[in-house]
Amino acid sequence: MDDAAIIGGGPVGLGLAVLLAQQGWTVRVFERRHGISGHSRAIGLHPPAQQVLARAGLAAQLAEQGTAIRRGLGISNGRQIAALDFASLPGPYPYVLALPEHQTVALLRERLRALDPLALSEGREFQGIEGQSAEAIRFTVAGPGGLQATEASWLIGADGVQSAVRAELGVAFHGRGLPDRYLMGDFPETTVWPHSAALFIEAQGIVESFPLPHGLRRWVARLGHGQPPDADLPELIRERTGYRVDAEACTMRSCFSTANRRAASMMQGRAVLLGDAAHQISPIGGQGMCLGLIGAARLADLLASGAVPGGGQLLQFQARQLKAARQAGLKAHLNMALGRPVAPWLLPARNLLFSAAASNRTVHDAVARSFTMT
Template sequence: MTSTPVLPSRTEVAIVGAGPTGLALAVTLAEAGVDFVLLDRQAEGANTSRAAVVHARTLEVFDELDPSGALSAGLVARGIPVSRFRIRDGARPLAAVDFDGLPTAHPYALMVPQYETEAVLLSRLRALGGDVHRPREVTSVTQDADGVTLTTAAGETLHAAYAVGADGMHSTVRAAAGIGFTGSAYDESFVLADVVMDWAPGPSEVSLAFGAAGLTVIAPLPGNGNGGVGGGGGAGRRYRIVATVAEAPPSPDLAFVRALLAQRLRGEARVHDLVWSSRFRIHHRVADRYRAGRLLLAGDAAHVHSPAGGQGMNTGIQDGYALGRALADGDLDAYEARRRPVAQRVVALTDRMTRVATARGLTRRALRNTLLPVLARIPAFRNRLARELAELDYR
């Protein structure tokens, strides 16, 4: 089922954007019996796989949405649970953060492509009788005292009591609401690539590698060494690479990724294939408000930040769940009060991680590399960082 041809004329909640945030919101409303319409401008399956980690708190949300545990179990079966986050300077280990002691039913980071997370949420939504109206691009959003009117590119109109912008950084709903998006962009561009490679530490950890040229994140993904577009051979396994680059090419190719990893990982990686790649720029911004009358924001429409901690999609899914409960309970004022401070905290943490990782100058890097191993020997520091990454303190 790839589209729903007839758009209803009215609903209680119109959700713009059927990524993980919009899907989580829709599932929450469906569970609560609140009428909604979920719209997305893309055809099904036309998404890219930018996010690749699901943290413990998000899996707890899945369990709250489906107390049988089937929702979280279905996602775990598609991914790789990883219990260690390691910080390096190139190939040199500096600190390790372990998740396996966390007070949760999911003491790990689940490495799984975003499209798998979306597929599990969409399957749950359909089991509850809901679906996505696509491809439908919302081009106009207006509100008055009685409700919100949304108009699509095809000229269709939908009237709703409330409209939610889960439509990303360039949100149509946020623009219509006149809500500011305070923050700025990082100077560097980011390379995102899924590769097939042999890597000395292997698939048991996620690594954040510092270096004079910038930060590099290496994370295992499900799948073996086939289906690539470049080198052939079928050896190795899949990994997700995220790296800051002064000015990356529009479409990083196999040669570019190989050279980047050879420079930064000092011989630890042997890249066989390039499965997929992209270049993007990252901002660190938080919406000035999460609500303007009958218009509300969630996910990347409300906050964007560095991918250093892998928290963007997770924070968005948790937004969707919290907003769904607030709409079902008639307590919308509590939504911004609970979720905007979380976004500010996540943005601050990931910004600090990015700036520490990309520290300029030999003195600053030497100080960083001296202090971090000392701090990592303090249990309270390790536990605090593990809880922050897992988002367990955001319950």
């Protein structure tokens, strides 16, 4: 019997597996897919997430492969109206690290393989829970050989927004979808800001831009009402920002909607929900994956210290994690609201508000800490 069985081999599930394996636990990660998708929506590792991954033994690899985003710029009508400098952040990581999710997953897989070559089981899909006892939880997974019955001391559902574990537990997922839709793509760098994020605050809606490793840059544009998901992203970028990107050189393109939801409960006996299975945060602001990694570190410490099902430590963990998810959701909602289209005559007033906030040191530092989860 394994100490922990983790359903879902994304960054959060793998991060938890590595942290537990480092403490001598036997872990098994069941991932329904084979290989790693090159399609990365999440790219930002905030300072607390970098600390978690450093605990997992990946500090050197992150520094080598990632791109540090050291400031954010607010731009409107071709003019800089605000700047957010992360140099004042406390701790060893005064920046957000840009690293596509598939690279983070690859690093975590390699680290887990070094700890236990048999820990990751690909092509295995969670089917259902057979029962629980005081010491173990029994469940089944489907794979090439058919159904496999197994058991572990703990079952962790880190299997995303459409969590099969959450559905099996019958846990409600409260919240709602939001009207904001975005189109994004990765293109060769054409700006002069290799270590800066840029927010183009325009009347037609915001365009966000982030540096990536390997000389790439991600562009994210809010779609207006009625704009289709197959809209011409390079043309949209040019119209709103004046920057030109090479459509033929696009390495990733995606349209996504937004939502904020939280599970009514994160645990049921020896089954625990983690990451997007427990809370869905709008990608705007980039805090969803980081919140999941922070939760993985907290859960690893509690389990390794002997936490028991229904005990006070796990109840406190649940309350803290869901509160953090609620706060992250509110921040994301505010970020989206500030980036929605406005009447052209209102744009100067909104720009003035951004400029005033950025020029006030107290407000500037508070916004920097809020944005980076520090």
